[in-house]
Amino acid sequence: MDTVRALTVTPGVAGSLRLVDDHPEPAAEEGAVLVESLAVGVCGTDQEIVAGEYGQAPPGETSLVLGHESLGRVLEDPSGTLQPGDLVAGIVRHPDPVPCPNCAIGEWDMCRNGRFTEHGIKELPGFARDRWRLQPRFAVGLDPALADVGVLLEPTSVVAKAWDHIERIGQRADWQPQHVLITGAGPIGLLAALLATQRGLTVHVLDRYPSGPKPGLVAALGATYHTSTVSELDFEPDVIVECTGAPVVVLDVMCKIGHNGVVCLAGVSSGGRTIDFDAGALNRALVLENNVVFGSVNANRRHWDLAAAALGRADPDWLAALITRRVPVAEYAAAYTAEPDDIKVVVEFRD
Known part of the structure; x- marks a missing residue:
C-alpha cells in the first residue's frame, strides 16, 4: 500500500504535531481530483490547533492532517474539469450534510447550523501531505504565473x-x-x-x-x-x-x-x-x-474565484515578499515557531 508524508496532530493535545512518513494515500472517497502538494501556509488557526486549543479529527479517527492553505499541481482529474499539471488550491470549507438553506445554494461560508466541515480544521483531513484529493467543485485553478505565491489564495x-x-x-x-x-x-x-x-x-x-x-x-x-x-x-x-x-x-x-x-x-x-x-x-x-x-469569516466558491483573479492582477514580486519564510517539510517544527518578522510562513513539500 502506497503511503505519503503528512503533518498530523492529535486534536486537543498540545505538542502533538509530527511528520508521519507512512500516512495512507488519500482515499478515493475524498474526491476525483488527485493533487501533488507543493506548499501549505501557516496561520493563527494552525497555531491554535497545534497548541491543542482547537481542531476536530475526521469521524472515527484520532489524528487530524493539518493544513488549510494549500497549493498543488493536478496529477489526475477523470472529470476533465482540470488537466494534469494545472496549478490548484483546495477550498477549505464544505457544506453541511443536511444542508442548511445557505449551504444548499453554495454559500457554505454562511452555514446556519454549524455542521460544515473544513480541511485541516474540522473533520476533514488537511492539505499538509504529499498528495491530496478533493471534488472538482472544491478545486480552484490558478494562473501558472502564481506557482510561487498561489498558497496565498486562501487568505485572499x-x-x-x-x-x-x-x-x-x-x-x-x-x-x-x-x-x-x-x-x-x-x-x-x-x-x-x-x-x-x-x-x-x-x-x-x-x-x-x-x-x-x-x-x-x-x-x-x-x-x-x-x-x-x-x-x-x-x-x-x-x-x-x-x-x-x-x-x-x-x-x-x-x-x-x-x-x-x-x-x-x-x-x-x-x-x-x-x-x-x-x-x-x-x-x-x-x-x-x-x-x-x-x-466576516471564511469564503465560498465565488469568493475563491474573485481571489484568484485579484492575485492574477497583483505584482508577483509584492506577493512573494509577503512570504517571509519558506520551510522544507522535513524541518516543519520551525514553521510553527513564530519569529518577529514573520508575515506568512509556508511549509514546502516540493523538492
Whole structure:
C-alpha cells in the first residue's frame, strides 16, 4: 500500500504535531481530483490547533492532517474539469450534510447550523501531505504565473468575501467611499489593503511595528502606514477592515468610522478580557451616523474565484515578499515557531 508524508496532530493535545512518513494515500472517497502538494501556509488557526486549543479529527479517527492553505499541481482529474499539471488550491470549507438553506445554494461560508466541515480544521483531513484529493467543485485553478505565491489564495479568499460584503452593504445608499483604514498588517490586513488599492481607494494601514518588512510592503501598494492609535488618526474612514481582533482596536474602529461608514471585523478576538467603555455613546454614534458593523469569516466558491483573479492582477514580486519564510517539510517544527518578522510562513513539500 502506497503511503505519503503528512503533518498530523492529535486534536486537543498540545505538542502533538509530527511528520508521519507512512500516512495512507488519500482515499478515493475524498474526491476525483488527485493533487501533488507543493506548499501549505501557516496561520493563527494552525497555531491554535497545534497548541491543542482547537481542531476536530475526521469521524472515527484520532489524528487530524493539518493544513488549510494549500497549493498543488493536478496529477489526475477523470472529470476533465482540470488537466494534469494545472496549478490548484483546495477550498477549505464544505457544506453541511443536511444542508442548511445557505449551504444548499453554495454559500457554505454562511452555514446556519454549524455542521460544515473544513480541511485541516474540522473533520476533514488537511492539505499538509504529499498528495491530496478533493471534488472538482472544491478545486480552484490558478494562473501558472502564481506557482510561487498561489498558497496565498486562501487568505485572499477571506478578504475577497469581506470586500464583497462591504460593497453589498454600501449599495444601501449613494455611497462613494474614498478612504479605507486597515488595522493590522499581517497577511489578512496586507491582502485587504491590496484589494482596496485594486479598487482605486486611498488606503491607510495601521500596525504597531515601526520597522521590519510591513512598512515597505504598505508603501509599495501606494498606501500610508501608521503606528499611532486609531483615535489619533486625522481622518474619518469610509471603510474600516479590522484584522487584529484586539478588543481595544475593535472598539476604537467602531468609534472612528465616518458617516454612512462600514466596519468589517475580520479578526477573531481571543476573549477573556473586559474593557470599560460607554456603550450608550457608541450606540448613539452608530445609529445617528447610519454606520454598519459586521463580521466576516471564511469564503465560498465565488469568493475563491474573485481571489484568484485579484492575485492574477497583483505584482508577483509584492506577493512573494509577503512570504517571509519558506520551510522544507522535513524541518516543519520551525514553521510553527513564530519569529518577529514573520508575515506568512509556508511549509514546502516540493523538492
